[in-house]
Amino acid sequence: MKHLLVAAGLLGALGVLLGALAAHGLREVFETDPRKGEAFGTAVDYHLLHAVGLLAIAIAVGSKNEVFAKRCKRAGWIMVIGICLFCGTMYTWALGGPKWLVHVTPLGGVTLVVSWIMVAWSGLALTRRGNSV
Numbered sequence: 474m475k476h477l478l479v480a481a482g483l484l485g486a487l488g489v490l491l492g493a494l495a496a497h498g499l500r501e502v503f504e505t506d507p508r509k510g511e512a513f514g515t516a517v518d519y520h521l522l523h524a525v526g527l528l529a530i531a532i533a534v535g536s537k538n539e540v541f542a543k544r545c546k547r548a549g550w551i552m553v554i555g556i557c558l559f560c561g562t563m564y565t566w567a568l569g570g571p572k573w574l575v576h577v578t579p580l581g582g583v584t585l586v587v588s589w590i591m592v593a594w595s596g597l598a599l600t601r602r603g604n605s606v
Contacts (some may be wrong), residue, residue: 474531474532474534474535474546476486477527477530477531477534477546477549477550477553478528478531478532480527480531480549480553481524481525481528481530481531482528483548484523484524484553484556485524485525485528486566487519487520488517488520488521488524489521491513491516491517491520491564492517492521492577495510495513495514495517499513499568502568503508503567505537506542509567509568512563512566512567513563513564513567513568515558515563516559516560516563516564517557517560517563518568519559519560519585520556520560523552523556523585524556526552526589526592527549527552527553527556529548530545530546530548530552530592531549533545533595534546534549538598538599541596541599542596544571544591544594544595544598545595547591548588548589548591548592548594548595549588550592551584551587551588552585552588552589553584554584555581555582555584555587555588556577556581556585557581558577558581558584559578559581559582559584559585560581561581561586562574562575562577562581563575563578567584582586
């Protein structure tokens with residue numbers, strides 16, 4: 474729980490900082506290639522959305538239901554990997570990184586989808602009679 478909470482907090486802070494950087498410090502850079510500015514903005518949106526999701530998952534990991542907590546923990550770490558792959562490759566490409574990175578971005582998106590499916594799978598641990606969070 475502790476490590477996922479730290480990751481959620483740091484990823485949330487980083488998302489806000491990168492959003493501010495895009496809005497105030499990179500405006501001129503993105504004027505030359507609006508696609509890169511759009512990609513960076515999308516990365517910030519997904520970054521922040523998933524940081525909040527990760528926060529909820531981190532809290533769920535503290536559950537007394539061991540199966541639920543274990544599944545949530547796995548989902549949380551998969552989400553961290555997805556944020557790094559999806560958002561990280563978009564940030565890097567938008568800031569002048571190699572074009573081949575855009576081919577890695579969908580892998581990050583799939584990883585994020587898998588993390589949300591794992592969250593749903595975690596909920597199945599609660600569907601049995603007598604199981605609670």
